[in-house]
Amino acid sequence: MHFTSFSYLPTTDSCVKCGKCIPSCTIFSINGDEVTSPRGFIDLLGAYERGNLPLDKNAKNIFESCFLCNTCVSVCPNVLPTDELIENIRYEIAQKFGIARFKKIIFYLLKNRKVMDRILSFGSIFVPILFKTSKDSSCLIPRIKLPFLKNRVIANIQKESFLASNNEEIIKKDSNKKVAIFIGCLANNNYKSVGDSLLFILEKLQINIKIAKSQKCCGAPMYFTGDFHSVDSLIRYNVEYFESFIDEVEAILIPEATCAAMMIEDWERFMKNDEEMKNRIKKLKPKFQMATKYLLDNTNLITMLEQNATTEEITYHDPCHSRKVLGIYKEPRTLLSKAYKIIEMEDSSACCGFGGVTIQSEKFELARKVGSKKAKMIEKTKAKYVSAECSACRMQLTNVIHNEKIDITFLHPLELIAKALRQ
Structure with a gap:
């Protein structure tokens, strides 16, 4: 798919430079540099479109420092879509500089669950050698210093993912309610107890369950990195898959904020130039629900x-x-x-x-x-x-x-x- 060029000037011209976005900006709060603040991003992107700012490594570094936390959008009097500007400039950055190989590998695995399952299942065998488990079993602590981890712990690695370890249908004959589950990649592969807990709660409530086992990544990691081609293919795949069973369920429950925001807000925005896909997403959206809100x-x-x-x-x-x-x-x-x-x-x-x-x-x-x-x-x-x-x-x-x-x-x-x- 060819992605049409994005204009930053409507937002740049609408920004009144009031500065309300700056005090709560995540990156500004730690470096105090207005260049990397919402007002700075908007101004620089206007300069870029006018041809006054080259998209060089310095600009790349600036635009990749945004956390995409959306605080600026939530406090802006004009609700300017700074997040959309950053997402689109990252696509342009990816087109010019490419995407790092390790990111391509991560995205490949997120798009291919069966391959991911096999690798994590095999990797889980070696986990006890290199890592010890935290007291709450949620993360792995390196036994020896591993430079590439940069003094951090990592999420636990499950021998079998949530989707692979459960039946697709869990039916209570005396129940007339049925929901589907979109589990998300981290809860599927690392924090399996999230899905297990949701199953337990739904069964307690006597609600029928469809575990949408053929689901793929919502596309959020790729979207925030500028890999729009992967986002496009993932949205199209998931939409077609959800359409195959959407009439059977009253909701698709999502226990992950990032996945929910991607599916409820960003899918339609991403497909704004494809009228057919946009309309198909609109029909699905009423059934996308954050898990706690539905419950x-x-x-x-x-x-x-x-x-x-x-x-x-x-x-x-x-x-x-x-x-x-x-x-x-x-x-x-x-x-x-x-x-x-x-x-x-x-x-x-x-x-x-x-x-x-x-x-x-x-x-x-x-x-x-x-x-x-x-x-x-x-x-x-x-x-x-x-x-x-x-x-x-x-x-x-x-x-x-x-x-x-x-x-x-x-x-x-x-x-x-x-x-x-x-x-």
Whole structure:
């Protein structure tokens, strides 16, 4: 597919330079350089389109430092789409400079689940040799210093993925409700207990389940890196697959904020120049639901949780893609507050610093600095658990919590809900 050129000038010309985006900008908060701030990005992209700024390595470095946390969009009086500008310039960067080989390998595996499953299953055999498991079993700690890991822990590697280890249909004959599950790549391969917890909750609620086993990656990692050709093929594949069973289910539940935002908001925006695909996505969108939102709005889960209330204290981190893109933040709190005491941190909506593949690999020092600030907020709550409906946030926060030596355990909201129901 040929991607039409994108104009940055409408946004550049609409920016009144009020500066409201700057104080809350994730990258500006750690380097204080307005060049790498929303106002700076917008101004530079206008200069680029006018021919006054070359797309050289310096410009590449600037535009790849954005965390795409969407804070600027949420606070902008004109709701200027700075995120869309960054996503499109990264496509142009990828076209000019190419995509690093290791990223191509990652994207290939995300697009080919069977290959990924075989590699991770084989790799899990060697995990105990190189790594020890953390006390909560959610991450792996290197036994020896591995330079390429840059002093970080990694997500646990499962011998068998969530999709591979479950039947496609789980049916309760006396139930007339049925939902499908879009699990997401990290929950599928690394944080399998997220999917297991969702299955447990749905079975407790007597809801029929379709595990959409032929699903592929939502395309978010590629989208934020500029690999638009992969995004295009993944959207087209998933849309056709979902259409094959969408009338059988009342919702497709997504326990991951980034996947949900990609499917609910970015798929349609990405396909804005393809009228047929855009309309097909619009028909599917009403059934794409964040898991906690569906459970709150359509089930009696609150009643069940009230009967299993505990005195344990938790704190909740708002993933950028759920709060700032989808406006979902009350729903997980409403559910969790029925079984736990929530201690709010200083700024629950501040970005954790995950930032995507490029930030986590080539600019990890930026991720570490942002994560360290968030870790200190978490530590001040003195809660037993920290939670977020996002496995990317989990990967980032688990790492900084480990490095900052904070005694707290990360559990996904669905894991906490399942934990309460099992009591």
